[in-house]
Amino acid sequence: MITKQKGTYDIFGEEAKKRAYVDEILSTLCAKYNYGYIETPVFEASELFHRGVGEATDMVQKETYDFKDRGDRNLTLRPEGTASVVRWFLENKFYGNLTDPIKVFYNMKMYRYERPQSGRNREFTQWGFECFGCDDARSDAEVISLAYNAYRLLGLDDITIKINSLGDKESRENYRNALVDYLKPHISELCEDCQERFQKNPLRILDCKVDSESDIIKNAPKTLDFLNEESKERFDHLCELLDLMEINYEVDCKIVRGLDYYNHMVFEVVLDDSYALGGGGRYNGLVETLGGPSTPAVGFAMGYDRTLLAMQEKNVRIPIDDSIDLYLLSVSDTEKDTAAYLAQELRLNGFVVETDLLNRSLKSQFKSVDRYKAKFLIVLNDDDLAKNEVVLKDNKTKEEERIKMNDLVDYLDMHL
Numbered sequence: 268m269i270t271k272q273k274g275t276y277d278i279f280g281e282e283a284k285k286r287a288y289v290d291e292i293l294s295t296l297c298a299k300y301n302y303g304y305i306e307t308p309v310f311e312a313s314e315l316f317h318r319g320v321g322e323a324t325d326m327v328q329k330e331t332y333d334f335k336d337r338g339d340r341n342l343t344l345r346p347e348g349t350a351s352v353v354r355w356f357l358e359n360k361f362y363g364n365l366t367d368p369i370k371v372f373y374n375m376k377m378y379r380y381e382r383p384q385s386g387r388n389r390e391f392t393q394w395g396f397e398c399f400g401c402d403d404a405r406s407d408a409e410v411i412s413l414a415y416n417a418y419r420l421l422g423l424d425d426i427t428i429k430i431n432s433l434g435d436k437e438s439r440e441n442y443r444n445a446l447v448d449y450l451k452p453h454i455s456e457l458c459e460d461c462q463e464r465f466q467k468n469p470l471r472i473l474d475c476k477v478d479s480e481s482d483i484i485k486n487a488p489k490t491l492d493f494l495n496e497e498s499k500e501r502f503d504h505l506c507e508l509l510d511l512m513e514i515n516y517e518v519d520c521k522i523v524r525g526l527d528y529y530n531h532m533v534f535e536v537v538l539d540d541s542y543a544l545g546g547g548g549r550y551n552g553l554v555e556t557l558g559g560p561s562t563p564a565v566g567f568a569m570g571y572d573r574t575l576l577a578m579q580e581k582n583v584r585i586p587i588d589d590s591i592d593l594y595l596l597s598v599s600d601t602e603k604d605t606a607a608y609l610a611q612e613l614r615l616n617g618f619v620v621e622t623d624l625l626n627r628s629l630k631s632q633f634k635s636v637d638r639y640k641a642k643f644l645i646v647l648n649d650d651d652l653a654k655n656e657v658v659l660k661d662n663k664t665k666e667e668e669r670i671k672m673n674d675l676v677d678y679l680d681m682h683l
């Protein structure tokens with residue numbers, strides 16, 4: 268038997284319905300913030316992610332699905348959405364006509380070669396959004412507010428937004444140097460991963476899960492102490508705005524994010540201090556890194572699967588209607604043909620209708636009525652059909668009503 272690949276999953280049944288519910292909430296919310304939907308290809312030129320996300324990042328070093336196609340092109344399965352959206356922004360030359368910000372959101376599968384465990388998969392979904400053209404703390408606040416409201420509308424009221432600032436290029440560079448100087452004498456005391464990170468991506472040492480409680484990490488220099496005046500003012504303004512908007516946040520200097528493209532504000536969404544349910548921040552340099560003109564940008568991505576798990580753990584009730592409106596029972600050929608015709612009419616009019624497609628006995632069909640939790644049922648009957656009538660039964664009250672077939676749609680409209 269061929270089974271699904273490690274770290275991938277099938278989505279069906281109740282899980283599919285839950286996702287449809289979550290999708291509806293998230294896309295309605297995005298529309299309120301005037302974000303339009305975007306979908307980018309599953310694979311892109313490898314260079315896009317390698318250069319965009321950063322050669323030294325864990326993602327590019329260890330996690331990307333890189334392959335050559337039959338035309339010898341170097342391709343990568345999309346590990347995240349930001350670089351792809353920037354490629355779209357550049358390819359369509361939106362930078363040339365930025366009279367208003369460009370705001371887009373996505374709900375896409377991502378691929379990372381990671382060790383699968385609860386909430387960590389190789390194929391997973393991110394709901395994310397990106398905004399180009401604004402370089403103001405107010406646009407940072409709007410992005411954080413959209414992320415915050417999404418979790419709250421999904422019933423996760425206890426989330427904390429952890430924010431930090433890496434500052435502009437100069438502040439970030441000063442901080443990196445200070446951190447490297449500070450860590451150098453202690454590096455042999457840290458875990459193997461951190462020793463590797465020290466060479467390639469020292470900021471990542473700060474959010475190492477293994478060493479997080481060590482004094483070395485606790486006493487490390489803090490990004491906020493290295494912000495230059497402009498970066499500091501910008502961050503202070505953001506905090507004031509978040510207070511004003513009554514958004515629950517915490518400043519946490521350990522939030523540095525794993526991808527290279529961030530500057531200024533970065534943030535993560537956590538629940539009960541466990542893994543991140545989402546993360547984002549400002550990336551003013553990425554458009555330029557990928558070959559465009561300097562363009563400010565900011566965004567966020569929710570780990571969709573982790574968020575669903577968190578909803579389950581917090582017993583958030585997802586209203587799923589798993590009942591059908593009407594079951595049409597039939598035995599004779601004319602009854603079955605009429606069931607097909609009526610089902611067609613009723614489905615077009617918006618009702619959820621089932622018929623017997625297996626030529627089963629009435630007794631078995633009644634069992635389906637219960638399994639499908641049908642709200643109404645009709646036992647089609649040749650004598651009634653000759654008079655253009657049906658007997659509609661309310662499956663809850665067990666009351667029956669004889670009605671003309673032509674009146675069925677109006678009747679169901681009134682009673683459902």
Ligand code: HAM
Nearest residue numbers: 347349386387388391543544545546547566567568570
């Ligand atoms: P990221 O932190 O790499 O950021 O991913 C965002 C979220 O995706 C994480 O917080 C996590 O919830 C979820 N996630 C990541 N990897 C996995 C996995 N293997 N399995 C399940 N969930 C996972 C980005 O991807 C940035 N592009 C976010 C962004 C958008 N920044 C600016 N705009």
